[in-house]
Amino acid sequence: MLAVTGSVAAYKACEILRIFKKQGDSVRVIVSRGGEHFITPLAFSSLGAAKVYTDANEFDVDEKSVSMHLALSRWADCILIAPASADFISKMSCGIADSLLLTTVLASKMPIFIAPCMNENMYLNKITQENISLLTNLGVKIIEPEEGLLADFKPGKGRLPEPESIVKVVSKFFSEEKIFEGKRILVTCGATKEFIDPVRFISNGSSGKMGAQIARIAKEMGANVHLVYGEIKVDLPVVDGYSKVVTTEDMFKEVKNHFNNIDVLIMAAAPADFRPKQVQLKKLQKVEPLSLELEETIDILKTVARDKKEQIVVGFALQTEDLEENAIRKLNEKNMDIVVANSETNIGEDTGSVIFIARDGNRKELNNVSKDQIAKELLLLINDYLNRGGKNG
Ligand SMILES: Cc1cc2nc3c(=O)[nH]c(=O)nc-3n(C[C@H](O)[C@H](O)[C@H](O)COP(=O)(O)O)c2cc1C
Known part of the structure; x- marks a missing residue:
């Protein structure tokens, strides 16, 4: 499951989807309320997403009458939120469940990867850092943003890493042997x-x-x-x-x-x-x-x-x-x-x-x-x- 939230880097999620598809993965996409301001669900369906969801689907049920957030949380082997907005990270760290993405994440028992992307001040703000640290301790895997030119062409930390390296982190997690299985x-x-x-x-x-x-x-x-x-x-x-x-x-x-x-x-x-x-x-x-x-x-x-x-x-x-x-x-x-x-x-x-x-x-x-x-x-x-x-x- 690829989730895209309200960041200027939302366009990079198209390339992330394409790389997963090339590897043979089946990818569904959730575009958050904020995300829809930056990219349309149509972009993902036309690039080969198996299905695309928005908050308009929050109160839907699937073909077996299972609530959409539960159906999606069971379907996904993992959830990658890239880019992840400060808003999403804060809400997730508090357990807020007022959108399709937040309820799906809360109901999921599978690995969750978050790639924060935002203005440097927002990223370094103690509130964001404490939320990230809380999520890390709860087992969420954070894909750290990079330093470089941000959307306003000023250098700083907060850039979304290149799509290839984000996909690599997720794929590596699944290919790594569970060396302590049974121990x-x-x-x-x-x-x-x-x-x-x-x-x-x-x-x-x-x-x-x-x-x-x-x-x-x-x-x-x-x-x-x-x-x-x-x-x-x-x-x-x-x-x-x-x-x-x-x-x-x-x-x-x-x-x-x-x-x-x-x-x-x-x-x-x-x-x-x-x-x-x-x-x-x-x-x-x-x-x-x-x-x-x-x-x-x-x-x-x-x-x-x-x-x-x-x-x-x-x-x-x-x-x-x-x-x-x-x-x-x-x-x-x-x-x-x-x-x-x-x-x-x-x-x-x-x-x-x-x-x-x-x-x-x-x-x-x-x-x-x-x-x-x-x-x-x-x-x-x-x-x-x-x-x-x-x-x-
Ligand atoms: C032009 C513009 C660019 C933005 N870029 C970012 C961003 O890169 N990261 C971020 O966390 N928020 C950014 N925001 C703010 C979020 O879009 C806003 O907090 C939104 O409510 C997030 O919604 P979501 O969590 O549903 O995606 C931006 C807002 C605007 C207007």
Whole structure:
């Protein structure tokens, strides 16, 4: 399903349709209310669209008396919105369902691709960026606009990529093997909290971004994903199961419960390492000097990995010094299969630098790349490791 919304780049959707047709795909087109101001439905039917719909069809039923939005959402293997207007993106991110396109998208369980295209200020506006980020976290695939001359001949970011590259992104998604089909992956993310008294706690600044990206991409790669999460500052990705936890002990119990039924454990969470020896039942009063006696919390990774059988165990080692050396020590001490050496500068950021070190000798360094790319590369390395049975070379 190709959907075209109200942007000056709507004409490029004709070429997108032609390329899909040339590949042998059957394409239906929805032209939004705004889209109709820029291009006519006739343009798409005369270029070979199987059927073309507009908001005039919003309250129609198909030949089997099924509402049009449900019929279309079931028919489509995927929905590509190109160009996608700011208006459409905002409405979709709020779940608004007042047009044929919005109701079809809301009813669809299939992959959705969005190619935003608009004036640079509109694109960079925090509202648009937050809507895009919300949709990304919900599993919508965003085809980023390019920088270049915009409609007003001023340079900026917001141009619709060329039709060939848009079609390539969609086709690649379908041709990529679902490498984790049949595999169960447990991912942990976020920070745990250890209470001092009813209102105060010990924790850390983990945002959960890395683990959420790993979970989302593992799901896209075909895995059955369960996410155990503590305090996070990002939206939850759409996966198969969730466990919300508070303390490190809670997280340990959840991981242990699932451990015998999974193929891969990826511990991207930042559990609190210490907790007060005694939790005060009432709010502590100000006294000086105040001393807190702390004890170590359970080492989740070390404890579960000790009894591992076939499971692949992947951990993150955050170090402030001797990054690689300490990460290798942890890999061995904690019986991990792969360790991700991680610096504290990555915390809460959208990008990061890491080193993957696998027990089979594989090593890969990534410098200043997006967490999306780190997640992808890590999952490819895990797949490679699984395929080689963790053997050298
Ligand atoms: C000449 C013109 C060009 C426009 N180009 C864009 C654009 O490129 N991207 C965008 O998001 N909105 C653009 N707009 C605004 C949208 O067309 C408007 O928000 C519309 O309501 C979107 O409707 P839709 O979401 O139903 O397609 C443009 C408006 C005009 C008048």
